[in-house]
Amino acid sequence: MTTAAAVPQDTPQFNEAELTQLGTRAFQGLGLPREDAADVARVLLLADLFGLSTHGFSRIESYGERLQIGGINARARIKVDAPAPALRLVDGDNGVGPLVGMHALRAAMDAARTQGVGVAFARGSNHFGPISPYGLIAAEEGFASIIGSNATTTIAPWGGSDARLGNSPLGFGVPNPGGDPFLLDMAMSVVARAKIRNAMKAGQAIPDNWATDAAGKATTDPKAALDGFLLPIGGHKGYGLALLVDLFSGLLSNAAYLTHVQSWSDAPEQAQNLGHFFILIDTSRLGSPQWLAERMKDFAAILHGSEPTVAGQPVIVPGEIELGKLQRQREQGIRLDAAVVALLRQHAANARD
Amino acid sequence: MTTAAAVPQDTPQFNEAELTQLGTRAFQGLGLPREDAADVARVLLLADLFGLSTHGFSRIESYGERLQIGGINARARIKVDAPAPALRLVDGDNGVGPLVGMHALRAAMDAARTQGVGVAFARGSNHFGPISPYGLIAAEEGFASIIGSNATTTIAPWGGSDARLGNSPLGFGVPNPGGDPFLLDMAMSVVARAKIRNAMKAGQAIPDNWATDAAGKATTDPKAALDGFLLPIGGHKGYGLALLVDLFSGLLSNAAYLTHVQSWSDAPEQAQNLGHFFILIDTSRLGSPQWLAERMKDFAAILHGSEPTVAGQPVIVPGEIELGKLQRQREQGIRLDAAVVALLRQHAANARD
Numbered sequence: 001m002t003t004a005a006a007v008p009q010d011t012p013q014f015n016e017a018e019l020t021q022l023g024t025r026a027f028q029g030l031g032l033p034r035e036d037a038a039d040v041a042r043v044l045l046l047a048d049l050f051g052l053s054t055h056g057f058s059r060i061e062s063y064g065e066r067l068q069i070g071g072i073n074a075r076a077r078i079k080v081d082a083p084a085p086a087l088r089l090v091d092g093d094n095g096v097g098p099l100v101g102m103h104a105l106r107a108a109m110d111a112a113r114t115q116g117v118g119v120a121f122a123r124g125s126n127h128f129g130p131i132s133p134y135g136l137i138a139a140e141e142g143f144a145s146i147i148g149s150n151a152t153t154t155i156a157p158w159g160g161s162d163a164r165l166g167n168s169p170l171g172f173g174v175p176n177p178g179g180d181p182f183l184l185d186m187a188m189s190v191v192a193r194a195k196i197r198n199a200m201k202a203g204q205a206i207p208d209n210w211a212t213d214a215a216g217k218a219t220t221d222p223k224a225a226l227d228g229f230l231l232p233i234g235g236h237k238g239y240g241l242a243l244l245v246d247l248f249s250g251l252l253s254n255a256a257y258l259t260h261v262q263s264w265s266d267a268p269e270q271a272q273n274l275g276h277f278f279i280l281i282d283t284s285r286l287g288s289p290q291w292l293a294e295r296m297k298d299f300a301a302i303l304h305g306s307e308p309t310v311a312g313q314p315v316i317v318p319g320e321i322e323l324g325k326l327q328r329q330r331e332q333g334i335r336l337d338a339a340v341v342a343l344l345r346q347h348a349a350n351a352r353d
Numbered sequence: 354m355t356t357a358a359a360v361p362q363d364t365p366q367f368n369e370a371e372l373t374q375l376g377t378r379a380f381q382g383l384g385l386p387r388e389d390a391a392d393v394a395r396v397l398l399l400a401d402l403f404g405l406s407t408h409g410f411s412r413i414e415s416y417g418e419r420l421q422i423g424g425i426n427a428r429a430r431i432k433v434d435a436p437a438p439a440l441r442l443v444d445g446d447n448g449v450g451p452l453v454g455m456h457a458l459r460a461a462m463d464a465a466r467t468q469g470v471g472v473a474f475a476r477g478s479n480h481f482g483p484i485s486p487y488g489l490i491a492a493e494e495g496f497a498s499i500i501g502s503n504a505t506t507t508i509a510p511w512g513g514s515d516a517r518l519g520n521s522p523l524g525f526g527v528p529n530p531g532g533d534p535f536l537l538d539m540a541m542s543v544v545a546r547a548k549i550r551n552a553m554k555a556g557q558a559i560p561d562n563w564a565t566d567a568a569g570k571a572t573t574d575p576k577a578a579l580d581g582f583l584l585p586i587g588g589h590k591g592y593g594l595a596l597l598v599d600l601f602s603g604l605l606s607n608a609a610y611l612t613h614v615q616s617w618s619d620a621p622e623q624a625q626n627l628g629h630f631f632i633l634i635d636t637s638r639l640g641s642p643q644w645l646a647e648r649m650k651d652f653a654a655i656l657h658g659s660e661p662t663v664a665g666q667p668v669i670v671p672g673e674i675e676l677g678k679l680q681r682q683r684e685q686g687i688r689l690d691a692a693v694v695a696l697l698r699q700h701a702a703n704a705r706d
Contacts, residue, residue, distance in 0.1 A: 084469025116437025160659025234586025
C-alpha cells in the first residue's frame, strides 16, 4: 500500500498508453485473456490517475497472489442475465473484481440506453477497485450513477461488539456536458484503517469517534483500535448506510453479505463472493446537454461561492481533487511506486501473446 | 412540533380508520379533492404510526397555513411524463408534498412492474413528510427502494461559511416476504435542530461536531449553533452525501436545488419547487419470495447476534423501532397531541362533501 503523496520524484514515470500496456500485460501474465486484462488495467489505471493509489496498480500484489493460488479465477466466464428490460444479473464466476465491475457497468449502461434506467446486480466478484473510475466512465457517456460494493467485515453493528459488516463503499456520479462531472466515492467508516496505522506509527492518540477496541468500546489508543472495529460516520446513521450498501450489493444480488463475505487477506485462496450494484440513469432522457451543463455549472458556482472558513481553502465539490490529479497526471506523466512497477514487470514477463 | 414521547396519556386517541377519516376531511377542508386529501392523510398517518410525529399530522399547521395563503396549490394537477420505459418525470404543480410524493411513488412502481426498475423524478413539490411511509408502501408491494428529497438550506458546504445546502433526507427500504422489511430514513446532519433547541432550553453545551456558529466555526454553544449551520455526519462525507441527494432530487429532476429552494418558513407564500427521486426495484425479478425471506431473516439474525456492548441494549436493524411502534399503535390506538387534533377538526369542519 502506498499513497500518491509518498511516491518520491525519482520513481518510474509513465504516460497513460505505456501504463495501460504494462498493466494489461501484467494481468495477461497472471493468466487473464487480453481483453479481460485490459478491463482490469483500465480501472486500476484510473484509480492511480485519480491519486487513489491504494486502490490502483498496487493491488497487483493481492490480486496477483490470489490469482496464483486460485483464490480468484483468471479465466472467469462472466454471465449476464436480463430478468426484466431494465435489470441485469451478473455472475462474475469469481473473476478479478474490476473485470466483473466493468461487465456489470456495461450491462447497466446497455439497459439504461434503451430503458432510461439500468440496474445491474453482480455476484461472485472480488474487490473491484475504487468506485470513481466506474462513475467517470458512466458520466462520460451521459449516465448518472449510484454504485456500491460490499466488503470484508471490519465494522461492528451499532451497539454490537464484533465485526459483522464491511466498510462498504458507496459512490455516485453526475455527468456534466460542459465540464467536470461530480464524482463521490466513500466508505462508511469515519476513517480508513490506514489512518489508524499511521497514528500508531507516529505514537499519537486518535479521536474517540474513529474506532472501538475489541470489546466494542470507543478508544483513543490506535493499537487497541487496530484490534477492534472501525466506527461508522454519524453512529447509527453510518451503520444504516453501510447496511443499505450491503443489502443492495450482497443480499439482493444473490452474493455473500455481512459475515458470509470471505476475507481476501485471511482466506486469500477462497472465493469471496462479493457483490456490487450499479444504478445508471440516462441523463439525455431528462433534458438537453445544454440544460444539464447550465445546471451543473450553476450548482458548482453556488458551492464555490461560499466564503471559506479558513482563508485560502476554498470550498470544493465532489471529485474536484481527483479530477484535477487526473488531468495533471495525464499531462505530466504518472508516477508509480517502484515496487509496484517491479511487480507489474515481473508478471508482464510471463504474458504469452 | 411534538414527539411521541412528549404526548401525555390523556391526549385524544384514535384507531387507524378514524384518524384516516379525520385527516382526509381536514385536507378536504383545506381545499383538496377527496382523493388527494386521502393520499396526504395516508403518508402523515404512517408517519405518526411510526412515531415520527414531527413529520406526521402536526404538519397540518404549516401545510395548512401555506394552503390558505396560496403558497401551496390545493388543486394541483399533477402530470406524469414517461420519457423512457423505466423513467417517469412528475410535475407536482406545487401540490402538497405527500400528494406529489404518492404520485411519484406510484409512477415509479408502475414502471418497475414492467421494466424491473422504475425511477421517478418529481419537481414542483413541497415538504413530502418522512421517507419511511413511501419505503413501507413500496416494500409491501415487493419493491426495494432508494428515495430522497431536497430541503430548505440549513447546512454550509464543507469548509464554507453560509447555508447553501439542505439537510436532505435519504431513505431506503428492502421488502421481506417473511416478516418486517428494513427501512431507513435519515438526514445528513449529525443531529436535527430540535436537539440543539432542547440543549439550549436545558442550558447544556452541545458536542462540537453538531453545528457551527454563524461564521462557520464549530461551536459547543447551542445559542450560537442555532444562529449557525448544522454539521453533516462524517464531515466531508456527509457533505458529499447531502449533495448526492440534492443532485438527484433537485438538479436532475428539474426542480430547484441548493439556494434556489425557497424556505417554507421564511417565504410560506411562495412555491418551494422542491424535488424528490424514487428508485424502485421489483425484487420478484431477483428471486422467489422464499429466497428473499430466507436471506432477510438470516441478515437480521447475523446483526441481532452481535453481543451488545451495553447489556440489555441489543443491536437493532433499520426500521425495527418504527415498525414496532406501528404495530403497537395499530393494536392499542394512536395518540396525537391535542393541539394537532384541534387543528385537524377545525379544518375538517370546512370540508364540503
